[in-house]
Amino acid sequence: MEEAPQRKKALSMGMTAFFLIAQMAGAGFLALPRALANTGWLGIFMLPLFCFSVGFVGTRLGKSWVILEERWPKEYKGRVRQPYKLIAERSMGPFGGRVTQILVLVKLFGSSTVHMILISEMVAAVVQEQAEFCLTKCHVILIVGAILIPLTWLGSPKDLW
Incomplete structure (x- = not known):
C-alpha cells in the first residue's frame, strides 16, 4: 500500500499575493497624497x-x-529564504550577494520604521482623544514595538497560523 504524499505547509497563491500587495502598496498608498502634493x-x-x-x-x-x-x-526548486541574494550571487558573485543582502536589510529596516511611526501616530491620535491620561507618540512607538517584536521572531507569515 502506498502512502499518500505529505502536503507541504506553504502559503497559497492567493495568500502570497495578499501579503505582497499589502506590503508593497500599503505604505505607498498612505504616502501617495503627500508625495503628489509635494511634487506638484x-x-x-x-x-x-x-x-x-x-x-x-x-x-x-x-x-x-x-x-x-x-x-x-x-x-532552487522549493522554499528559498533569500531569493534576491541568490540571484545576485549567481549573476555578480559572492560580493554582489553580500551587497544585495545589506541593501535588502536596510530597506526592511527603513520600511519597518516608517510603518511603526505611521501606526504610532494613528494610535496616539485616537488614544489622546479618548483617554484622560496622556500618551505621546514616543510612548506609543515603544508599545507598538513591544507588541510587534514577537511577530518578527517568526520565520515567515505562514508561521503565524
Missing part, C-alpha cells in the same frame, strides 16, 4: 513612470528567478 504637477508625470519602472523590474526579477530554477533545479 511634475508628480503626475512621475507616477506612471515609476509604476512602469517597478513593473518592469518585477518582471525581470521573476524571469531571473525562473532562469535560476531551470539551470539549477536541485538547489
Whole structure:
C-alpha cells in the first residue's frame, strides 16, 4: 500500500499575493497624497513612470528567478529564504550577494520604521482623544514595538497560523 504524499505547509497563491500587495502598496498608498502634493504637477508625470519602472523590474526579477530554477533545479526548486541574494550571487558573485543582502536589510529596516511611526501616530491620535491620561507618540512607538517584536521572531507569515 502506498502512502499518500505529505502536503507541504506553504502559503497559497492567493495568500502570497495578499501579503505582497499589502506590503508593497500599503505604505505607498498612505504616502501617495503627500508625495503628489509635494511634487506638484511634475508628480503626475512621475507616477506612471515609476509604476512602469517597478513593473518592469518585477518582471525581470521573476524571469531571473525562473532562469535560476531551470539551470539549477536541485538547489532552487522549493522554499528559498533569500531569493534576491541568490540571484545576485549567481549573476555578480559572492560580493554582489553580500551587497544585495545589506541593501535588502536596510530597506526592511527603513520600511519597518516608517510603518511603526505611521501606526504610532494613528494610535496616539485616537488614544489622546479618548483617554484622560496622556500618551505621546514616543510612548506609543515603544508599545507598538513591544507588541510587534514577537511577530518578527517568526520565520515567515505562514508561521503565524
